[in-house]
Amino acid sequence: MKKPKYWSLAKKTLSKKDKVIKKIIATHSGSLVSRSDPFFSLCRSIIGQQISVQSADSVWKKFSHKAKKIIPKNILKLSKSQLSSCGLSRQKIEYLKILAKKFVDKSIDIKKLKKMDDEEAIKYLSEVKGIGRWTAEMFLFFNQLRPDIYPVQDIGLLKAISKNYKTAYPPPQKKIEELKKLWSPYATVATWYMWRSIDPVPVKY
DSSP: OBOOTTHHHHHHHHHHHOHHHHHHHHHOOOOOOBOOOHHHHHHHHHHTTTSOHHHHHHHHHHHHHHHSSOOHHHHHHSOHHHHHTTTOOHHHHHHHHHHHHHHHTTOSOGGGGGGSOHHHHHHHHTTSTTOOHHHHHHHHHHTSOOTTOOOTTOHHHHHHHHHHTTOOSSOOHHHHHHHHHHHTTOHHHHHHHHHHHHOSSOOOO
């Protein structure tokens, strides 16, 4: 588990720029950490699509138990009915199988991301069926520890913005854009603290 090198500087910078974030930072310890396991992170992100954190955790526990170890060949060995019994939809089973095959035949190369900016990396990852913008952003956020990821499709982030900035839900587009400018180049860190403000347990992918 590694912590981002920019974390301390980001906290200081955001605290100077934003009084709301400053309060949240002061009351929450810890930091974002990376598991440095790309396949694990992508599986976790796919399972987390369009469901609550609690539901995703429940499915993930069953999935981890069935797979024993989250590696591509183990996922390929599991039958559709075994995966379905974890609470996975037919679509997500297909996505996980496709992802596992791509890791086995090396048709997805995570090392290539190093040379790409955020948008290029999102586009590259989104070429894999089952990986959309949100899933790609979660990967760049949690696995690659990129500093300026701002996942505006994320329900948790939108709820936290509404709560902390006393605005409507979903927040107006103007507010979302205003915060992007305010938090840049550390939107990842601001987002992590936004999540912490509504859920005491840090989110991990």
